[in-house]
Amino acid sequence: MPFKDNVVWITGASSGIGEALAYELSRRGAKLVLSSRRREALEQVKQNCSGNPNYIFILPLDLSEFGQLPQKTYEVLSEFGRIDYLFNNGGISQRSYAVDTDFEVLRKVMDINFLGTARLTQAVLPAMLDQQSGHIVVTSSVMGKFGTRLRSSYAASKHALHGYFDSLRQEVHDHNVNVTLVCPGYIKTNVTLNALKGDGSQLGEMGHGQEEGMEPEAFVKKLLPAVEKGKQEVYIGGTEVMGIYLKRFVPRLFHWILRQVDVT
Numbered sequence: 001m002p003f004k005d006n007v008v009w010i011t012g013a014s015s016g017i018g019e020a021l022a023y024e025l026s027r028r029g030a031k032l033v034l035s036s037r038r039r040e041a042l043e044q045v046k047q048n049c050s051g052n053p054n055y056i057f058i059l060p061l062d063l064s065e066f067g068q069l070p071q072k073t074y075e076v077l078s079e080f081g082r083i084d085y086l087f088n089n090g091g092i093s094q095r096s097y098a099v100d101t102d103f104e105v106l107r108k109v110m111d112i113n114f115l116g117t118a119r120l121t122q123a124v125l126p127a128m129l130d131q132q133s134g135h136i137v138v139t140s141s142v143m144g145k146f147g148t149r150l151r152s153s154y155a156a157s158k159h160a161l162h163g164y165f166d167s168l169r170q171e172v173h174d175h176n177v178n179v180t181l182v183c184p185g186y187i188k189t190n191v192t193l194n195a196l197k198g199d200g201s202q203l204g205e206m207g208h209g210q211e212e213g214m215e216p217e218a219f220v221k222k223l224l225p226a227v228e229k230g231k232q233e234v235y236i237g238g239t240e241v242m243g244i245y246l247k248r249f250v251p252r253l254f255h256w257i258l259r260q261v262d263v264t
Contacts, residue, residue, distance in 0.1 A: 002228050004029035007080045011063065011120065012090035014041035016189030017139060020216035021087060024224065026051035033057045033076050033083075036090060063090050063116025064108065073123040082131055085227075086124050088117045089139040091157075093191045095207075095264075096198030098152040105200050106153045113157035118164055128177050135178040137227055138165050142183050142237065145244045146254070148263040154195075169232065178230045182223060183244070185237015186213030192264075207264040214238065 008025050012018035014036035022034055026049035034042045039060045046056045057079045061072050076083060091113045094105060121136055128134030143151055144158035162181060169179035186209040193210075195203040219236055226234040235241045246254035 001028050002224070003085070005031065006084035007031045007033065007076075007082050008085040008087065009033040009035065009076060009083055009124070010087040010089055011035045011061070011117075012139070014038050014045060016191065017184070017187060017216050017219060018087070018089040019045050020220040021089065021223075022046075023049055024217075024220050026056065029055075030085075031055040031057075031080055033059050033080070035059045035061045035072070037062050063120065064111040066111075066116065066119045069116070069120045070123045073120070073127070077127055083124055083127050083134065085135045085137065086121065087137045087139070088121065089137075090116070091139065091191075093151070093195035094154040094197075095150045095192070095195045095203050097150060100198040101153060102198060102200060105196050105198060106156075108200070109153040109196065110157050110160070113154070114160040114164070117161065121165075121168070125172070125177075129172070129175050133176045135180065135227065135230075136165070136168075137180045137182060140181050140183050142185050142235070142240055142243060144181070144183055146247045146258075148258055150263060180227055180231055181233045182226075183233065183235045183237075183241075184214075184219060185235075185240040186210055187219050187237070188213040188215050208262060209240070209264065212238075 003025055008030045010018050010021050013022050013034035022032060022045050026032055029051060032055060034045060036042055037060060042058045046058060049056060059072060059075060061068060092109060094109050138161055140161045141158045143155040144162050147155035165179050165181055188210060192207040197203055214237060222236050235244055
């Protein structure tokens with residue numbers, strides 16, 4: 001069974017896509033490292049996993065605390081001896097016009113979504129290069145391919161992921177390390193609920209698109225086969241995924257459409 005006995009580190013594992021990944025990969029017999037800021041939530045996820053509890057290592061971390069990430073990597077290697085997959089899934093969203101967004105909100109979104117993800121990957125890479133194998137999976141977004149109103153900081157952070165990990169893929173190819181960028185559309189998670197407003201407070205409400213989005217479990221069922229095949233970039237969602245192609249081939253029409261539609 002794919003992923004069986006592989007060491008899989010998942011950030012953002014306490015809810016949404018990360019939680020769904022934990023359940024499916026535990027069922028497949030993977031050795032899991034579950035990370036997010038909230039230990040209690042991670043412990044609950046561990047209890048709900050169907051696999052061997054001795055295969056699940058709880059490791060709380062904050063992606064914006066860059067200095068702690070090499071130590072966290074050392075703890076994973078001390079526990080399991082290797083890292084086969086890193087699912088960079090932790091992140092935060094934003095809902096505010098650029099002119100109304102405090103600079104500290106922009107900084108926080110970039111710190112968590114881009115810089116924290118890049119720093120953790122840097123910490124993990126030496127182990128993967130030494131073992132001459134590994135797979136880095138990055139949860140981006142369709143916002144990594146185009147931007148909409150109210151998401152300037154979020155889209156910027158996701159665009160940055162594409163530039164960084166496209167470059168990294170070239171650098172590690174000859175070392176048998178794969179890089180997959182995943183672009184979800186609307187997935188039914190708490191990402192909008194927890195999104196930051198311009199003043200840094202939480203939005204506290206679900207967007208319409210998120211409410212109608214794909215269930216995380218269905219998303220994971222589509223994602224894992226693509227990871228197994230070593231896909232470089234994966235688009236998963238509803239009709240919103242078509243925006244990626246519309247921007248590529250009919251950009252003026254696409255930008256006109258975006259101005260007409262509800263992007264909440």
